[in-house]
Amino acid sequence: MPHRRLNDHLDKGNLTSENIKWLIIDEFDKCLEMGFQDEMQEIVGKLPAVERRILLSATEAESIPKFVNMGRNIRIDYRDEEEKVPNRIQLHIVRSTEKDKLETLSNLLKYLGDKSSIVFLNYRDAIIRTATYLKEEGFAVSMFHGGLEQKEREAMLYRFSNSSTNIFVSTNLGARGLDIPDVDNIIHYHLPENEEEYVHRVGRTARWDKQGNAFFVLGPEEQLPEYVEQEVETMELPATLPAVKPARMTTLYIGKGKKDKISKGDIVGFLCKKADLKQTDIGRIDVMPRFTYVAVPRTKISQILKMTKGEKIKGISTVVEEVR
Secondary structure, three states: OHHHHHHHHHHHOOOOOOOOOEEEEEOHHHHHHOOOHHHHHHHHHOOOOOOEEEEEEOOOOOOOOHHHHOOOEEEEEEOOHHHOOOOOEEEEEEEOOOOOOHHHHHHHHHHHOOOOEEEEOOOHHHHHHHHHHHHHOOOOEEEEOOOOOHHHHHHHHHHHHOOOOOEEEEOHHHHOOOOOOOOOEEEEOOOOOOHHHHHHHHOOOOOOOOOEEEEEEEOOOOOOOOOOOOOEEEEOOOOOOOOOOOOOEEEEEEOOOHHHOOOHHHHHHHHHHHOOOOHHHOOOEEEOOOOEEEEEEHHHHHHHHHHHOOOEEOOEEOOEEEEO
């Protein structure tokens, strides 16, 4: 988790704490809820020069840990009650005639086309079932739940954020703390279990000054929760829907990274020289310590894998694979 990595950097002297004057803890209530109080307290103790502490939360915490204040200036920012669900988010109901709502979900996603959508469900097994169904229907899907290894979760998130997939099927683990810009749609396949959960889910869209949509997929016996006070439009999907559009990009894994002295420029040069790509073909590049993710055109993935097989980057042999 980030708290442990930050503590590790401070212990190793990779970060100098003498000049750090501000401490900002985002989602601090969720950090406490998930049991990271000791890690946060340890970080605070290693920052003696901090003058201001800002805690950010969408919901009001029941209590503030004593270690946060310690005689220093402290500011706590909660989301304005009237802005829990910004008016930039349009709310819609989509009715399913069947208790099993997968076909209705598929039809809604076909209607939404290549827009980016997060589909929220409440259970891990349901995530796997839904993601598998959508993949069989031809959709480009990332799934995200607590049963995945950290590396798998990072890969799934990366594929969604770089447009290799446009559908992100997630438990409520994906409702907080994920930095995904420009999400067009939030889809409640399972209803949120409470208002707080609902607020965090819809907060994934309409970031900053953007517009967004939230859809409630309701079965025959389901009703809209009472805490949804905004105007909600009931939506009828058209009888004729467009075909599923494959994602334009896919994600490439290159088995070298920062610790191998590899930079983004090296990656661009490697792909242009060895795979005959143009610089404009290459999307987002993330150079990690031991590997790199790159967004490349899906139509060129066979060409890339064939032409880079056995090739070296900066004189070093490497693995080049598609992330699926």
